[in-house]
Amino acid sequence: MHVNSVRTQKTAGKMVANEPLWFRILLISLCYLIASVLIIVPLIYVFVQAFSEGISGWWNNLFNDAETRHSVFLTLIVVPLAVLVNTVCGVAAAWTLTKFKFPGRTLLMTALDLPFAVSPVVAGLMFVLLYNLRTGYFAPMLNAIGLKVIFAWPGLVMATMFVTIPFVARELIPLMQALGDDEELAAVSLGASPWQIFWRVTLPNIKWGLLFGVIQCNARAIGEFGAVYVVSGRIERETYTMALRVEKLFQDYNNPGSYAVASVLTLMALSTLVLKIILERMVAASMEQSSAE
């Protein structure tokens, strides 16, 4: 995605816009109007509502509410865990799927995309079917070792992981395909060890793309709602993530509280966008470099 959008900036200069001026102005204004209605005004609204009781009100709503505090804490545990596992496994998958040809490769590629086709609620349901302690397929085992997955944080991590499976691998696969494996092959022929090849050759080449994938994975993990909603059982001070907390406060008619949490989530989303723009430039620069060499 990013590779292409950079090409946009490069080639766009030679395109001559030969529609009449009034028509161009009309289309541009239309875009601004739609973007305002759909995106910009809602964005402003979040902050207007969150700060409707002033900065101290906003602060109180966020940090003097024990349940909200716990939801922030829980999000800070669940999201990094899910992102970490998906990053490590995503890198392994991208390496295996781009550097080697083997039967079943296409099948695995397709499987990586599958979570996009599964409703988060259905994803949550799958984990409930497997891990609930009464009728779940793994219930005997879980009861034997006394592990609670559903209605507890391990379930939240698994549900979040499921939804974010594709992000890192999907970002890396096209990048690694484009980069090819000449440099790695050269390293092998010079006697480099597998770890040396990965850390010294591959990782420096893919680092910006990897970071880009991690950031997208992270944003999606923070925002995940449906899958987490199903497996959480919504137990106060136990299984409320920030996204779930927004809904709970909204149901309790605590609008300022709800918007205060929402404003933090929105700030995270905005920083994701800013980081993305910076990284897109980095990736483009590194692609340019590798194609020039």
Added chain:
Amino acid sequence: MSAAKPSPNQSLGGTLRRLVSGKHRSPLPGFGPGLAVTISWLTVMLFVPLIALIAKSISLTPSEFLAAAWSDRARAAYTLTFGAAAIAAVVDVILGLLFAWVIVRYRFPGRQMLDAIVDLPFALPTAVAGLVYSSLYVKNGWFGQFLVPLGIEGAYSRFAIVLVLVFLGLPFVVRTVQPLLSSLEGDIEEAAASLGASRWQTFMRVILPSLMPALYTGFALAFARGLGEYGSIIFVSTNIPFKSEIAPMLIYSRLEDYKYEEATAIAVVLLAGSITTLMLINWLEARNRRYAR
């Protein structure tokens, strides 16, 4: 499929021998561990959950399955889910084409801001989107105060569901159309123009057909996203059975009653619907791409 070109080496025995001995075509290291990590990751997180869903659904007799998955209430929910997702995806195709066109072809102040802000629906937690959309369009909301007197109910209605899905799906279309649009060669358009085609004819006969594959993909992605969406819709919909209840919501309410079998049956229909659509669109896209050449 990678197995499309059969070679003596690709027989099952040969494959197994290569897997066991680690002799695959590339001399790069890490095939064994990489494949092991990839397969274990996808098995635990994806394949086993999917198998659980299928196992649960075939534990029902066909008549039980039908009674759960094809009840009047379920059918009403499918109609709303698929209908709203389809309408939203069509709107997204139109708006997305407009955005991609303006961002790629025209130079104007704020272009980069517009380009960046289009990604916000990817990064923003859906609960936040639902929260904001639910209050902007009510009677005394920022937009609702003008729209409700005109009879346009943008919150707690079916229109509200479509509206929030349009928001969520927009970047999918923009980001798939954008790279293709910017890679279009200007000379084809010039040729069309020099042969006497009007700007409109050039757009309809030359540009639009070559954008079709991207528009199909964008539609499919936006549609699939809409089918599964839950987090934002519970905010903006009244969630009344037969009227404004989407399929993921029905699955959740079955789950809450501990009717796992019924929930599973509905989930299978929803999943089958979204996978079929994605496959259909893939096929259309592939066919279109072949003709476009």
